[in-house]
Amino acid sequence: MRTLRFLLVKEFKQIFRNRTLLPMIFLMPLIQLLILPLAADYEIKNINVYVVDHDKSTFSRDLISMIISSGYFKLVDYDSSYKRALSEVERNKADLILEIPNDFERNLNRDRVQKVFIAINAINGTKAGLGGSYLSTILKEFNKNIVMELDHSFDGKKALKRIDVVNSNWFNPYLDYKTFMVPAILVILVTMIGAYMCSLNIVKEKEIGTIEQINVTPIKKHVYVLGKLIPFWIIGMGVFSIGFFVISWGVYGIVPIGNILLLYGYLALYLVALLGFGLLVSTYAENQQQAMSVAFFFVMIFILMSGLFTPIESMPEWAKWIAKGNPVTYFIEVMRMVVLKGSGYRHIQNHFLIMMGFAVVLNFWAIANYRKTS
Amino acid sequence: MRKEFYHVFRDNKTLLLLFGLPVAQIVLFGFALTNEIKNSKIVVADHARDEVSFQIIEKLSASRYFEIESTLLNNAEIEEYFKRGDIKLAVVFPNKLQQELSSDHVSQIQVIADATDPNTASTLTSYVSSIINDYQQDLNISLGFPVQIVPEVRMLYNPNLKGTTNFVPGVMALVLLLVCVLMTSVSIVKEKEKGTMELLLVSPMQPFVIIISKAIPYFFLSLINLTVIVIMSVFLLGMPLKGSVVLLYTMSSIFILCALSLGLLISNSTNSQQAAMLISLMGMMLPTVLFSGFMFPLENMPLPLQWFANIVPSKWYYNMVKAIMIKGVGITAIWKEATILMGMTIVLLIISFKKFKIRMS
Amino acid sequence: MEKEKVISVSGLTKKFGDFTAVNGITFDVYKGEIFGFLGANGAGKTTAMRMLCGLLSPTSGDATVAGFDLYKQTEKIKTKIGYMSQKFSLYEDLTVKENITFYGGIYGLGNRELKFQSKRLIESLGLQSEANQLVGSLPLGWKQKLAFSVAVIHKPSIVFLDEPTGGVDPITRRQFWDLIYEAVKNDITVFVTTHYMDEAEYCNRISMMVDGDIAALDSPSNLKQGHGVDSMDEVFYNLARTAKRKSD
Numbered sequence: 005m006r007t008l009r010f011l012l013v014k015e016f017k018q019i020f021r022n023r024t025l026l027p028m029i030f031l032m033p034l035i036q037l038l039i040l041p042l043a044a045d046y047e048i049k050n051i052n053v054y055v056v057d058h059d060k061s062t063f064s065r066d067l068i069s070m071i072i073s074s075g076y077f078k079l080v081d082y083d084s085s086y087k088r089a090l091s092e093v094e095r096n097k098a099d100l101i102l103e104i105p106n107d108f109e110r111n112l113n114r115d116r117v118q119k120v121f122i123a124i125n126a127i128n129g130t131k132a133g134l135g136g137s138y139l140s141t142i143l144k145e146f147n148k149n150i151v152m153e154l155d156h157s158f159d160g161k162k163a164l165k166r167i168d169v170v171n172s173n174w175f176n177p178y179l180d181y182k183t184f185m186v187p188a189i190l191v192i193l194v195t196m197i198g199a200y201m202c203s204l205n206i207v208k209e210k211e212i213g214t215i216e217q218i219n220v221t222p223i224k225k226h227v228y229v230l231g232k233l234i235p236f237w238i239i240g241m242g243v244f245s246i247g248f249f250v251i252s253w254g255v256y257g258i259v260p261i262g263n264i265l266l267l268y269g270y271l272a273l274y275l276v277a278l279l280g281f282g283l284l285v286s287t288y289a290e291n292q293q294q295a296m297s298v299a300f301f302f303v304m305i306f307i308l309m310s311g312l313f314t315p316i317e318s319m320p321e322w323a324k325w326i327a328k329g330n331p332v333t334y335f336i337e338v339m340r341m342v343v344l345k346g347s348g349y350r351h352i353q354n355h356f357l358i359m360m361g362f363a364v365v366l367n368f369w370a371i372a373n374y375r376k377t378s
Numbered sequence: 379m380r381k382e383f384y385h386v387f388r389d390n391k392t393l394l395l396l397f398g399l400p401v402a403q404i405v406l407f408g409f410a411l412t413n414e415i416k417n418s419k420i421v422v423a424d425h426a427r428d429e430v431s432f433q434i435i436e437k438l439s440a441s442r443y444f445e446i447e448s449t450l451l452n453n454a455e456i457e458e459y460f461k462r463g464d465i466k467l468a469v470v471f472p473n474k475l476q477q478e479l480s481s482d483h484v485s486q487i488q489v490i491a492d493a494t495d496p497n498t499a500s501t502l503t504s505y506v507s508s509i510i511n512d513y514q515q516d517l518n519i520s521l522g523f524p525v526q527i528v529p530e531v532r533m534l535y536n537p538n539l540k541g542t543t544n545f546v547p548g549v550m551a552l553v554l555l556l557v558c559v560l561m562t563s564v565s566i567v568k569e570k571e572k573g574t575m576e577l578l579l580v581s582p583m584q585p586f587v588i589i590i591s592k593a594i595p596y597f598f599l600s601l602i603n604l605t606v607i608v609i610m611s612v613f614l615l616g617m618p619l620k621g622s623v624v625l626l627y628t629m630s631s632i633f634i635l636c637a638l639s640l641g642l643l644i645s646n647s648t649n650s651q652q653a654a655m656l657i658s659l660m661g662m663m664l665p666t667v668l669f670s671g672f673m674f675p676l677e678n679m680p681l682p683l684q685w686f687a688n689i690v691p692s693k694w695y696y697n698m699v700k701a702i703m704i705k706g707v708g709i710t711a712i713w714k715e716a717t718i719l720m721g722m723t724i725v726l727l728i729i730s731f732k733k734f735k736i737r738m739s
Numbered sequence: 740m741e742k743e744k745v746i747s748v749s750g751l752t753k754k755f756g757d758f759t760a761v762n763g764i765t766f767d768v769y770k771g772e773i774f775g776f777l778g779a780n781g782a783g784k785t786t787a788m789r790m791l792c793g794l795l796s797p798t799s800g801d802a803t804v805a806g807f808d809l810y811k812q813t814e815k816i817k818t819k820i821g822y823m824s825q826k827f828s829l830y831e832d833l834t835v836k837e838n839i840t841f842y843g844g845i846y847g848l849g850n851r852e853l854k855f856q857s858k859r860l861i862e863s864l865g866l867q868s869e870a871n872q873l874v875g876s877l878p879l880g881w882k883q884k885l886a887f888s889v890a891v892i893h894k895p896s897i898v899f900l901d902e903p904t905g906g907v908d909p910i911t912r913r914q915f916w917d918l919i920y921e922a923v924k925n926d927i928t929v930f931v932t933t934h935y936m937d938e939a940e941y942c943n944r945i946s947m948m949v950d951g952d953i954a955a956l957d958s959p960s961n962l963k964q965g966h967g968v969d970s971m972d973e974v975f976y977n978l979a980r981t982a983k984r985k986s987d
Contacts, residue, residue: 022650024648024649024650024653025650025652025653025656028653028656028657028660028661029656032656032657032660032661033660036664036665039683040664040665040668042679042680042683043668043669043674043679043683043687044668044673044674045674045675045678045679050677050678093534094701094705094707094711095711096697096701112527117528118527118528119527119528119529119530120527120528120529120530121529121530121532122529122530122531122532123531123532123533123534124531124532124533124534125534125535126533126534126535126536126537126543127535127536127543127544127700127704128413128544128672128675131675132533132536133414134501134504136531136533137504137505137508139529140508140529140531141504141508143527143529144511146527147527165479165483165484165514165517165518166483166484166485166514167479167484167485167486167487167510167513167514168484168485168486168487169486169487169489169503169506169507169510169511170486170487170488170489171488171489171490171491171503171507172488172489172490172491173490173491173493173496173499173500173503174457174460174490174491174492174493175460175492175493175494176493176494176496176499177493179493179496179499179500180496181496181497183494183496184494184495184496184497189664192664193664196659196660196663197660200655200656200659200660201652201656204651204652204655208651208652292564292568292651292652292655293561293564293565293568293651294395296560296564296651296655296659297395297396297399297560298395298399299659300399300556300560300659301395301399301402301403303659303663304403304553304663305403305406307663307664307667308407308410308411308667309406309407309410313667313673313674314411314412314413314541314673315413315415315418315495315498317415317416317417317418317419318412318413318414318415318416318417318541319410319411319412320409320410323406323409323410326406326410337463340463340494340495341461341463344494345460345461345463345492345494346461347461347462347463348461351461351462351463352463
């Protein structure tokens, strides 16, 4: 234990003496946390629609004004050339083309059935899907309206059956995307700091040769590893706390509903697991460049396969398993559950067990792989 | 300059990491990432237990968007399910659904979404609504519903709405940018740390030749990387390659040069490998993901952030790759992006040389 | 007079793949002597030393260091030895005092002992005014002297020095050897590798390594006599000429 104290004193002095690194460790994540959630907004509005109207009738004009007034769409142009419309899509000026055929109004009056054509730039699948479904909803609405207009005599009107869908959005009634993103981005930033700093640390000592001097001392392996882990654990706690209380709570006004102690308990455990991962990378790598590439690789996977941006349920089976083997997934889930939904310990019991598993395996692996004798 | 190639190629383990990891990432993310929302777990609370509710539940479970986790009888259980986390939505049927429909012609179904994720919540809600709407329409057609507009929808470029077309170019831009920036900045800073930079500086070579010669091997490495990535994404991930390969490579070269210049700039502003790496990875990863536009639509962002996105090189590259590979356009459609990237490269190079000279004197 | 063995090595071998760096060397080191390990670059000196320090595990052969078995009691050995590598291995971003405290601390020195030792050490090195300066800012010679003093701060039975005076000016080298003699007076056995032949003269006994083997082992004067030459330089040339391995 005495040895550990000396190690810690040394690590802290080295970290806090580094005038270029220290501000980066604290400022970079916090600035990002302040700005990035503003950029991470998924609500799709402002879909650019190009209307090709061959009919130019009252009906078609009514339909168009209904589309524009819905708030989801922005009219790029109103024209009668599909070719021009398509070239606008190519130039990324338009996302969606609505083509109203000749005799739209007349056919509706006569045949009662009429097609309209919708072409969607589907490179971004979600936007395409949502855009299409918004437009279909508007068409249905329009349809209902003209039923009234065309068929005053229609007597089935009263007999029409209607099922209203009443929807309520729990936990986030205003559908604020920031509420969803801020806690998760905080997780990612803490993860990056922890993983990068920690994975570089032991390997740096390898590169400058000081590790040899340590290895000829009778120091215990686990004490040395602890000595490396604790400082970054404390830094991780610090960065998280500032991000959580100052930015998430203070700036974005996200008041945690659940128990903060529970959250911190999980954070503490998570950091142990994460730093264990960093140390593991560090013990395998021969130089900082290698450690960096490996850490970069895994952090990318941690971030992109964690359900942060894209839903895990939609991934193929094998990818779901990767997501399940990703500690970040669990912490993001716990964050969102405890902070936004107020989940209690019994709801996240499994998460605790799994993270405990990660922590134990990664750290023991790191200790085992750190060899004083090569 | 030959020395640089030796450096890069002699270290086999690093080399493997340089090539292997980006390729693995492209494949992994190309397959795994999609914004589509499907297979979402929902619960239903069926208080009606009549023909109508059964039919609607049937329709819900037939949809690929939903997996019905369980059927409850009690509203209080819903919250418990939400808090445990894996349920996204609950559909609550009223007591006398069928009865109300036939007597009053109107009834209500409640849809409760876990809106912590607003996107999933609103998408799923709209899926449920449209399923119920369809059901309602079916009911009414039998009554002789009078007029119908039938939308015929065509999905351009990506008929199956796969995530690949969106994410592969995005991940390409992301990986190429980060790898180039990271490797150049770190390799130069490493020489500074070890003191070998001074050795080069006292040599008769021009400083900018030294700097360029550090960057060139990484330029070629990145081109090889690009080739592997393109081959993988076309043959393994089924990305289309409609446009000209030459154009793709020309544009990629400009982008890689831009990334390398950024790496140079970072290396000129830092003194330790750790700092260089923190800036290149910590500082750039999330902004690149967010401001390229492949994760979140740029047009949703507040205006200042949209302006900011304009100085993120990967945004322009991402647009170009999409345009070339998927839409198959020619240079006329993307000259703007190309010019901007070239401009950025030149500005970055000028700044780094300025900085370099200041340090020398 | 029966001399006490502090290092006893028999048939110690280290192979890296096909390459045999150290080829079954056998020797003893006695308490209180300065034992020199000489040889060209790449002859296997450093490899042999790193095995004895427990930094590298041997391929075969036996050794005891400070009475402990090299295989089974590696960590016990480490309490009894000090080591100074050819790469400077103190923390450049810590001050002189902090380095001393740190290494003293992990060797388990008590607080009082630590205070006393660091004061004594700083005074004897004449570093009073630099005590709170970062080690990175000191000139190389001072760093090396400091590194040596730190390596013996816990009063080990043996100190291993791997080319301790590389790149240091002649005056500092003399001062460095004064430190070594001082350590010997305090009952520390010194095991040193070097390729400075004048330094070889300072040793009690010398082993010459050529291509992973010990080509000769004796006191400097006996070696010179045996080869019929006047200086260690010539002894070295005579032996090293037979080397097949390229020095790097």
